[in-house]
Amino acid sequence: xxxxxASPVRTRAIMETYGLNFKKSLGQNFLTDINILHKIVAxxxxxxxDDVIEVGPGIGALTEQIAKAAHQVLALEIDExxxxxxxxxxxxxxxxxxxxxxxxxxxxxxxxxxxxxxxxPIKVVANLPYYITSPIIMHLLxxxxxxxxxxxxxxxxxxxxxxxxxxxxxxxxxxxxxxYQMECKTAxxxxxxxxxxxxxxxxxxxxxxPLQEKHLEPYSEEQFFSLVKGCFAHRRKSxxxxxxxxxxxxxEVREKIQQVLTDLKISPQIRAERLSVDEFISLANxxxxxxx
Ligand code: SAM
Numbered sequence: 398x399x400x401x402x403a404s405p406v407r408t409r410a411i412m413e414t415y416g417l418n419f420k421k422s423l424g425q426n427f428l429t430d431i432n433i434l435h436k437i438v439a440x441x442x443x444x445x446x447d448d449v450i451e452v453g454p455g456i457g458a459l460t461e462q463i464a465k466a467a468h469q470v471l472a473l474e475i476d477e478x479x480x481x482x483x484x485x486x487x488x489x490x491x492x493x494x495x496x497x498x499x500x501x502x503x504x505x506x507x508x509x510x511x512x513x514x515x516x517x518p519i520k521v522v523a524n525l526p527y528y529i530t531s532p533i534i535m536h537l538l539x540x541x542x543x544x545x546x547x548x549x550x551x552x553x554x555x556x557x558x559x560x561x562x563x564x565x566x567x568x569x570x571x572x573x574x575x576x577y578q579m580e581c582k583t584a585x586x587x588x589x590x591x592x593x594x595x596x597x598x599x600x601x602x603x604x605x606x607p608l609q610e611k612h613l614e615p616y617s618e619e620q621f622f623s624l625v626k627g628c629f630a631h632r633r634k635s636x637x638x639x640x641x642x643x644x645x646x647x648x649e650v651r652e653k654i655q656q657v658l659t660d661l662k663i664s665p666q667i668r669a670e671r672l673s674v675d676e677f678i679s680l681a682n683x684x685x686x687x688x689x
């Protein structure tokens with residue numbers, strides 16, 4: 398039997414056998430530490446009850462460990478050169494399907510219909526390509542698929558932003574956008590030394606799970622998201638200044654905004670980072686009631 402894919406020796410051997418180079422442009426930093434892989438699978442509490450979508454299987458190091466734990470695995474890889482490699486490295490796992498797809502263009506609902514039986518909770522587990530971490534998370538959340546967990550490795554700094562609390566320097570538009578839909582926790586930090594090639598940054602595993610308590614409902618998600626973006630446009634400026642940046646300086650509009658803030662007991666002089674997700678939603682809804 399072959400040794401685990403996840404070791405520096407086997408990783409280099411596979412790359413050499415297939416004459417492959419690590420593609421920096423595709424964020425190819427492969428995990429070579431079996432303990433970290435076990436920890437990722439454990440962080441997602443992946444069991445034979447779960448169907449799992451993996452983004453970017455690479456040469457299959459993480460896929461292999463998910464396959465051992467899960468019911469079915471569907472892995473989406475954009476690099477066509479890796480497809481024949483994966484066919485071999487994962488050949489012994491009959492619960493794995495690899496498809497050549499760009500995650501950002503993939504129709505996940507259709508893939509799920511075609512590959513899973515609809516009887517198992519669906520999780521996402523991935524060591525993400527770092528150049529598109531946020532777009533991938535947005536794409537996953539935009540589908541509104543009820544994932545029972547999303548377990549993703551990313552640059553530590555981005556992980557800090559996802560799991561930030563209001564009032565901290567890491568709390569921003571991305572935090573609010575993601576925490577609007579999911580609970581976010583950083584599970585553990587991963588040093589750069591366990592990858593080949595080594596990235597220039599440390600990483601962290603973030604676990605997103607369904608909300609325990611529902612948020613208020615925005616009248617319009619689009620309006621809520623764009624309000625949040627606008628309020629964080631200039632982080633060092635006050636909420637009031639950013640709102641003027643969004644809505645202009647027309648005196649009537651200013652007065653209405655002033656009134657909305659008073660009604661909500663939000664001081665115009667605070668910075669946006671102090672507002673919770675629910676406060677942003679209330680603000681968005683009140684502004685729309687005031688026809689602003
Ligand atoms: N899962 C492997 C591991 O942990 O060793 C590889 C992770 S590597 C950080 C990211 C992987 O995502 C690479 O295999 C890369 O080719 C793939 N990838 C990059 N952009 C992608 C995209 N848009 N859609 C799907 N896969 C992508």
